[in-house]
Amino acid sequence: MLALIAGEGTLPAAVAAAQARRPLVCALSGHAPEGLAPDMTFRVEQLGGLMATLKAQGVTRVCLCGGVRRPEIDLGALDDATLPLVPRLRDALRLGDDGALRALIAILEGEGFEVVAAHEAAPALLPPAGVLTAARPGPGAEAEARLGAEVVAEMGAADQGQACAIRGDRVLAREGPEGTDAMLARLAPPAAPGPGDAPGDPFSWAADMMGDVLGGAADWLSGQGGEEAARAGLLYKVPKPDQDRRADLPAIGPRTAGAVAAAGLAGIVIEAGGVMVLDRDATVAALDRAGLFLWVRG
Incomplete structure (x- = not known):
């Protein structure tokens, strides 16, 4: 049993x-x-x-x-x-x-x-290698994935995380103990305050934005490049080097798809055989609606 x-x-x-x-x-x-x-x-x-x-x-x-x-x-x-x-x-x-x-x-x-x-x-949680979405990775995705692999290998060797966000040759964010969704939330533009909202702390906002977000995300938030710039870069997620895969194997799902879209990235790259996809049909559908790609990299 x-x-x-x-x-x-x-x-x-x-x-x-x-x-x-x-x-x-x-x-x-x-x-x-x-x-x-x-x-x-x-x-x-x-x-x-x-x-x-x-x-x-x-x-x-x-x-x-x-x-x-x-x-x-x-x-x-x-x-x-x-x-x-x-x-x-x-x-x-x-x-x-x-x-x-x-x-x-x-x-x-x-x-x-x-x-x-x-x-x-539950073997069906591991998707087959290939691109599972209608959208396909752009010409820079291979280089971004290689950089992501280097970054996560370095992080994983120190037992610090399994994911990062990459745009071009820049590392936008690294996953911390709070998890992937929280990392991606740091890349999303701040919500405009409503009429009943108290004003935010400008120093806290500046500190949040000046860290991992500085760089490629700053171009997007300033409006330079339009929608094309907003949809650039990727989430890279793989297991830690030499981790025991009987526990804590990374996973993505529909929430990850929404967080990637909100972060302005173009798609997701995961390792074939190393990352589970929860509710695969809903995850792929969410990415398709947003025009994002999911590349299961072999």
């Missing part, structure tokens, strides 16, 4: 829908998945008890899927079954994201569970 250790977002629901038998859904407290009712909720401090419960219910396979924020351990919430794991959990939480996930996988495997990747449990 399969159990999902589920976090936020729509990935857990997509993995569950791909199973012939509904998996047991275990949601981390404070990280409820979208569109999928958990069978149980647990805290990290109860991991030992959770594993005992899973064994009692006949679970042999576990899939880690969905977004989580790094938790703080409350020693007062520890259960007896988790006490022996405290040193390993403490050490894991001191590591970067990839290291922490590797440590968690090792704990699960040490208890006899087979850890299954989300894309193994």
